[in-house]
Amino acid sequence: xxxxxxxxxxxxxxxxxxxxxxxxxxxxxxxxxxxxxxxxxxxxxxxxxxxxxxxxxxxxxxxxxxxxxxxxxxxxxxxxxxxxxxxxxxxxxxxxxxxxxxxxxxxxxxxxxxxxxxxxxxxxxxxxxxxxxxxxxxxxxxxxxxxxxxxxxxxxxxxxxxxxxxxxxxxxxxxxxxxxxxxxxxxxxxxxxxxxxxxxxxxxxxxxxxxxxxxxxxxxxxxxxxxxxxxxxxxxxxxxxxxxxxxxxxxxxxxxxxxxxxxxxxxxxxxxxxxxxxxxxxxxxxxxxxxxxxxxxxxxxxxxxxxxxxxxxxxxxxxxxxxxxxxxxxxxxxxxxxxxxxxxxxxxxxxxxxxxxxxxxxxxxxx
Amino acid sequence: xxxxxxxxxxxxxxxxxxxxxxxxxxxxxxxxxxxxxxxxxxxxxxxxxxxxxxxxxxxxxxxxxxxxxxxxxxxxxxxxxxxxxxxxxxxxxxxxxxxxxxxxxxxxxxxxxxxxxxxxxxxxxxxxxxxxxxxxxxxxxxxxxxxxxxxxxxxxxxxxxxxxxxxxxxxxxxxxxxxxxxxxxxxxxxxxxxxxxxxxxxxxxxxxxxxxxxxxxxxxxxxxxxxxxxxxxxxxxxxxxxxxxxxxxxxxxxxxxxxxxxxxxxxxxxxxxxxxxxxxxxxxxxxxxxxxxxxxxxxxxxxxxxxxxxxxxxxxxxxxxxxxxxxxxxxxxxxxxxxxxxxxxxxxxxxxxxxxxxxxxxxxxxx
Numbered sequence: 001x002x003x004x005x006x007x008x009x010x011x012x013x014x015x016x017x018x019x020x021x022x023x024x025x026x027x028x029x030x031x032x033x034x035x036x037x038x039x040x041x042x043x044x045x046x047x048x049x050x051x052x053x054x055x056x057x058x059x060x061x062x063x064x065x066x067x068x069x070x071x072x073x074x075x076x077x078x079x080x081x082x083x084x085x086x087x088x089x090x091x092x093x094x095x096x097x098x099x100x101x102x103x104x105x106x107x108x109x110x111x112x113x114x115x116x117x118x119x120x121x122x123x124x125x126x127x128x129x130x131x132x133x134x135x136x137x138x139x140x141x142x143x144x145x146x147x148x149x150x151x152x153x154x155x156x157x158x159x160x161x162x163x164x165x166x167x168x169x170x171x172x173x174x175x176x177x178x179x180x181x182x183x184x185x186x187x188x189x190x191x192x193x194x195x196x197x198x199x200x201x202x203x204x205x206x207x208x209x210x211x212x213x214x215x216x217x218x219x220x221x222x223x224x225x226x227x228x229x230x231x232x233x234x235x236x237x238x239x240x241x242x243x244x245x246x247x248x249x250x251x252x253x254x255x256x257x258x259x260x261x262x263x264x265x266x267x268x269x270x271x272x273x274x275x276x277x278x279x280x281x282x283x284x285x286x287x288x289x290x291x292x293x294x295x296x297x298x299x300x301x302x303x304x305x306x307x308x309x310x311x312x313x314x315x316x317x318x319x320x321x322x323x324x325x326x327x328x329x330x331x332x333x334x335x336x337x338x339x340x341x342x343x344x345x346x347x348x349x350x351x352x353x354x355x356x357x358x359x360x361x362x363x364x365x366x367x
Numbered sequence: 368x369x370x371x372x373x374x375x376x377x378x379x380x381x382x383x384x385x386x387x388x389x390x391x392x393x394x395x396x397x398x399x400x401x402x403x404x405x406x407x408x409x410x411x412x413x414x415x416x417x418x419x420x421x422x423x424x425x426x427x428x429x430x431x432x433x434x435x436x437x438x439x440x441x442x443x444x445x446x447x448x449x450x451x452x453x454x455x456x457x458x459x460x461x462x463x464x465x466x467x468x469x470x471x472x473x474x475x476x477x478x479x480x481x482x483x484x485x486x487x488x489x490x491x492x493x494x495x496x497x498x499x500x501x502x503x504x505x506x507x508x509x510x511x512x513x514x515x516x517x518x519x520x521x522x523x524x525x526x527x528x529x530x531x532x533x534x535x536x537x538x539x540x541x542x543x544x545x546x547x548x549x550x551x552x553x554x555x556x557x558x559x560x561x562x563x564x565x566x567x568x569x570x571x572x573x574x575x576x577x578x579x580x581x582x583x584x585x586x587x588x589x590x591x592x593x594x595x596x597x598x599x600x601x602x603x604x605x606x607x608x609x610x611x612x613x614x615x616x617x618x619x620x621x622x623x624x625x626x627x628x629x630x631x632x633x634x635x636x637x638x639x640x641x642x643x644x645x646x647x648x649x650x651x652x653x654x655x656x657x658x659x660x661x662x663x664x665x666x667x668x669x670x671x672x673x674x675x676x677x678x679x680x681x682x683x684x685x686x687x688x689x690x691x692x693x694x695x696x697x698x699x700x701x702x703x704x705x706x707x708x709x710x711x712x713x714x715x716x717x718x719x720x721x722x723x724x725x726x727x728x729x730x731x732x733x734x
């Protein structure tokens with residue numbers, strides 16, 4: 001079983017493999033890894049596992065061209081460890097000197113997810129606060145609301161609708177509603193507007209997203225092609241990350257708060273959630289010592305892999321010890337809880353510094 | 368035959384009658400006429416023949432409330448006598464002190480009518496020039512491009528999409544394309560955005576349009592109702608005008624230039640077009656003297672009714688003389704051509720004054 005040799009969790013990519021074969025997403029391979037100007041565990045562990053044109057983007061970066069990174073945040077619930085990953089990715093690019101833009105997808109949250117505008121603005125405030133706390137520089141990071149952008153951005157939405165048919169959109173999104181159609185073009189405008197001179201003329205834009213966002217990227221690439229002559233638009237590059245699992249083994253989501261770790265959780269809540277997490281342990285301690293654990297099933301292992309262990313050796317050791325039955329779930333969970341609490345406490349302290357200055361940096365919509 | 372008693376062309380309303388019965392459009396009746404602060408032949412001749420809530424709007428006007436008029440112009444061809452009617456309506460309201468806004472429907476012209484952006488901006492320039500020439504005050508008239516508006520306007524488009532279903536839109540517009548959906552919400556934003564404090568907070572907005580635009584008004588009224596609580600939106604009022612016929616008896620359109628009178632036509636072109644116009648005349652002069660003409664069939668009569676005769680007596684006399692066979696088509700056409708040439712020459716002279724200052728008053732989109 002090859003899984004045993006794979007402490008970086010490549011196994012979980014298998015479910016993503018049709019993305020490679022069916023949609024032409026490229027794997028993050030050694031060539032890409034060698035082009036990265038700086039290492040990051042997300043890449044080495046294949047948490048960021050696939051891409052489109054990332055090699056071209058990295059080359060443009062190396063050649064000193066104007067490069068930018070843009071991603072979207074949907075303010076649809078409290079910030080949890082899944083979002084933290086996105087913030088950290090953005091920080092990575094900002095640290096290597098790339099321009100960073102963040103679209104708050106409030107139009108989509110309102111129109112498609114039907115979150116009241118007041119509520120979503122509260123969520124957005126929380127997102128921004130933690131983004132700063134994770135280390136995104138408020139002065140260098142452009143954060144804007146979809147409904148609070150300006151004229152050329154919206155002109156793109158108006159123009160894009162001309163060159164896409166209903167059949168194409170249905171093929172991508174399934175059953176359509178007017179809100180979905182408007183939201184889709186809005187996302188395309190998010191991704192492409194940085195190329196306009198009004199927004200800096202960044203022709204090399206990288207979009208780091210979860211694998212589920214690829215349909216938007218495909219639509220965006222098609223639209224960029226169709227407006228190549230008229231507006232000089234280029235295809236964006238994109239990278240795809242896996243999702244950290246919730247403590248029940250499914251995708252972490254604010255809709256199942258008991259299985260998500262929120263950045264706003266207090267010490268006791270975090271400890272209690274981690275202690276109840278689904279692991280790859282056996283029915284009894286005895287069996288576990290005998291047969292070993294199954295770390296690829298373990299949501300606590302995910303915590304280590306995504307966040308708690310920076311060093312590859314530490315993760316490798318844990319993986320082997322678990323496989324061999326040298327470590328039991330109880331002690332492993334206690335250590336994870338302790339480390340996680342420390343990490344989150346530090347973030348919360350930083351967040352407090354930014355709580356009241358968010359509006360100095362980001363303009364909120366009036367309504 | 369009641370038509371004989373109807374020199375104001377009420378007959379032509381018959382084809383609009385299902386608008387009254389099926390869609391609840393109200394006729395322009397004596398009550399409305401008595402509420403008008405000033406007379407206008409468009410009303411007395413029932414060229415403007417129907418309305419929704421115009422009575423409420425007129426009452427608000429009378430009570431000194433903030434009232435506004437907004438209409439849209441689609442820059443899809445050269446300006447002809449059909450557009451002139453809209454300009455004159457707007458001037459009427461501006462003269463009685465009403466705020467006037469004009470949306471240049473460039474988003475729709477581009478996305479739905481597929482007119483290249485450069486071309487439509489040329490058309491728009493022509494529209495604006497003639498609007499000023501007809502007497503709209505450049506300083507008092509707010510003219511904006513749909514793709515050149517700003518944030519709160521576009522936020523409305525984003526928000527509106529939430530509360531309309533695909534089925535509803537199909538019932539109104541038939542087969543849908545993404546461009547039609549975006550265009551529809553854009554029109555709704557045109558009509559409703561004046562109510563926002565950002566645009567003056569005009570809660571009483573009147574939309575004078577051709578009868579074919581009522582579907583947009585119905586959608587807009589439904590959306591206003593659905594956002595009454597959230598955004599404090601009120602239903603707009605609207606009036607509906609008939610279309611001046613082209614010289615072939617069908618709707619005047621720039622797509623059939625030989626049957627349309629353009630404001631840019633020269634003297635010889637106008638004369639030649641009028642002389643070839645479809646009339647209600649008989650096969651021979653002899654028959655016409657014997658049986659009389661049929662002015663309701665006559666496109667030259669339309670010219671008199673819509674534009675050339677200000678006085679009701681003049682129109683009435685012409686109608687009777689024609690019916691009685693006292694006037695023949697040739698002389699009638701010559702007179703119409705002469706009067707029309709004079710009228711259009713005057714407009715063209717005024718237009719020249721505005722040709723080079725349009726951009727002092729209206730901001731054009733960069734792309």
